[in-house]
Amino acid sequence: RARESSGSSYHFFTADMHDRVVDRLTTEVALFRGLERGEFELHYQPKLDLRTGRVTGVEALLRWNRPGMGLQMPDKFIDILEQTGLIMEAGEWVLREACAAMRHLPLSVAVNVSPRQFLHPHLGARVMRTLEEINFPADRLELEITEQIVVEDEEGAIETLHDLARRGIRVALDDYGTGFSSLQRLKRLPLHTLKIDKYFVMSLVTDKADAAIVHSTIDLCHQLGIQVVAEGVEDDGAMRMLQTFGCDVGQGYGICRPLALPALDAWMAAVPVGPKPA
Numbered sequence: 453r454a455r456e457s458s459g460s461s462y463h464f465f466t467a468d469m470h471d472r473v474v475d476r477l478t479t480e481v482a483l484f485r486g487l488e489r490g491e492f493e494l495h496y497q498p499k500l501d502l503r504t505g506r507v508t509g510v511e512a513l514l515r516w517n518r519p520g521m522g523l524q525m526p527d528k529f530i531d532i533l534e535q536t537g538l539i540m541e542a543g544e545w546v547l548r549e550a551c552a553a554m555r556h557l558p559l560s561v562a563v564n565v566s567p568r569q570f571l572h573p574h575l576g577a578r579v580m581r582t583l584e585e586i587n588f589p590a591d592r593l594e595l596e597i598t599e600q601i602v603v604e605d606e607e608g609a610i611e612t613l614h615d616l617a618r619r620g621i622r623v624a625l626d627d628y629g630t631g632f633s634s635l636q637r638l639k640r641l642p643l644h645t646l647k648i649d650k651y652f653v654m655s656l657v658t659d660k661a662d663a664a665i666v667h668s669t670i671d672l673c674h675q676l677g678i679q680v681v682a683e684g685v686e687d688d689g690a691m692r693m694l695q696t697f698g699c700d701v702g703q704g705y706g707i708c709r710p711l712a713l714p715a716l717d718a719w720m721a722a723v724p725v726g727p728k729p730a
């Protein structure tokens with residue numbers, strides 16, 4: 453009885469915990485089946501060159517049509533894909549699907565790569581094999597990674613980044629500013645692009661500190677030879693400010709929401725697309 457009163461030595465498996473475990477297992481099984489049954493789809497969000505006003509690329513964003521539950525956003529399932537290792541298969545599908553869909557358009561294609569995918573051996577060689585199979589040029593692909601990969605294995609990550617660069621595959625550091633964002637690290641990583649996290653960009657117009665952070669990050673990147681993308685561009689005010697700061701590329705709801713392929717085609721019919729004609 454003495455132990456009982458100490459409280460912390462006893463764990464109670466409550467009904468609520470039981471529900472969560474069952475929910476999680478059900479989702480894992482459903483994801484596994486969903487991959488087999490082709491329940492995933494990609495939405496594409498355009499990236500706008502802020503100097504020319506032309507659309508020069510898209511980012512592929514994963515969606516899951518879960519039977520009976522509607523279209524699921526990544527926050528509902530990406531972590532589970534990652535933890536179960538299903539992300540390897542899902543990621544391969546995303547790469548193939550996105551590049552095949554954009555093959556005939558004069559656009560770059562950005563694909564998000566999770567830490568597990570990135571740290572798996574021979575990433576560069578595996579990506580090249582897929583690109584060759586579908587006949588997609590390496591220099592039109594951009595892989596979006598997060599600082600998490602560097603936290604897990606900095607030397608391995610740097611080696612992989614050099615390998616990708618040698619193959620002509622560009623890499624963007626996503627969600628910049630939310631992690632540890634060490635400048636030492638930024639200096640060591642061979643990056644093509646840096647994406648400033650949307651939480652800085654969304655408050656650009658109203659928050660002087662965020663404006664200062666965004667402006668100086670753009671200048672720093674340009675001095676390091678890194679291109680800058682601002683994500684979360686929601687209105688004209690933010691867009692104009694980014695243009696004044698010399699930001700290269702904008703992406704956000706204020707330009708265009710992520711769209712399924714037919715809607716993207718319709719949207720792009722009305723805007724200038726691809727590099728500026730000579």
Ligand code: C2E
Nearest residue numbers: 513514525526546564565566684685686703704705706710
């Ligand atoms: P991310 O790569 O940083 O993608 C940007 C997210 O911001 C997307 O959310 C996009 O819809 C959203 N967004 C774009 N513009 C705006 C805006 O103006 N305002 C606001 N508030 N949000 C905006 P989404 O599609 O829900 O994706 C969330 C995250 O899931 C992505 O963040 C990425 O980390 C992950 N993800 C998506 N697709 C994949 C994938 O194929 N593989 C992996 N590993 N991760 C993915």
Ligand code: MG
Nearest residue numbers: 511564596626
């Ligand atoms: Mg991304």
Ligand code: MG
Nearest residue numbers: 626627647683
């Ligand atoms: Mg991001």
Ligand code: MG
Nearest residue numbers: 626627649650
């Ligand atoms: Mg994000």
